[in-house]
Amino acid sequence: MEHLQAYRAAGGGKHRANKQFWTSVLTRRLLVAAAVLFVTAVASSESRAQSGPFAPLAGSWSGAGTVTLDDGSTERIRCRAKYAPIGPTMEMSLTCASDAYKFNLGASVKAEGSAITGNWSETSRNISGSLQGRGGGGNYELVASAAGFNANISLKTSGNKQSVRMRADSQFRGADMTLSR
CATH class of the missing domain: 2.40.128.20 (Calycin beta-barrel core domain)
Incomplete structure (x- = not known):
């Protein structure tokens, strides 16, 4: 516990690494969500093109x-x-x-x-x-x-x-x- 208080005191009471960690996690999640949406859009447009008599x-x-x-x-x-x-x-x-x-x-x-x-x-x-x-x-x-x-x-x-x-x-x-x- 003492090492955590010393770490926060050295950083002005803020835990900068924690903020970077969550920003990185959020960025990755947004990229994954964008990739999933892109793949879904391509797949659904292909399935529309692939249905029908031709x-x-x-x-x-x-x-x-x-x-x-x-x-x-x-x-x-x-x-x-x-x-x-x-x-x-x-x-x-x-x-x-x-x-x-x-x-x-x-x-x-x-x-x-x-x-x-x-x-x-x-x-x-x-x-x-x-x-x-x-x-x-x-x-x-x-x-x-x-x-x-x-x-x-x-x-x-x-x-x-x-x-x-x-x-x-x-x-x-x-x-x-x-x-x-």
């Missing part, structure tokens, strides 16, 4: 494939896709390129049960149109339409692998891609 597609994908032109020639292409589902809707983009060919496809779709509707655009050729089809669980059969253009699109997803097949009735005859996350 959840198996969520995220960024990349891979390669071939594009077939109207003269029957084929070219190897490299592709990147991004899918951003939110509940029954999804925004997506697909960019593919070869040494001589490139396309940028974007779409916004909505699912009602297994029916899918939406709009698409291909920015490098300045064309756009509607999408309709059926599917769920990562597997979809769609038709993309515009004035003078129709394409059948098949998208099949299994785990971290995805195959995309497009067949059209224009100078762009089709494309086959295999993507992974």
Whole structure:
């Protein structure tokens, strides 16, 4: 007890180390609480994005494939896709390129049960149109339409692998891609 009285007398009656200790504890607790709130916010936003009919597609994908032109020639292409589902809707983009060919496809779709509707655009050729089809669980059969253009699109997803097949009735005859996350 005498050593405590001597310690307080040396510090002017105040125990400075005790104040620093509690400030440090409080700071640590605030940091832990902030970290927990951050993780909870990220997890809840991910769970919202991961629920719904397009959840198996969520995220960024990349891979390669071939594009077939109207003269029957084929070219190897490299592709990147991004899918951003939110509940029954999804925004997506697909960019593919070869040494001589490139396309940028974007779409916004909505699912009602297994029916899918939406709009698409291909920015490098300045064309756009509607999408309709059926599917769920990562597997979809769609038709993309515009004035003078129709394409059948098949998208099949299994785990971290995805195959995309497009067949059209224009100078762009089709494309086959295999993507992974």
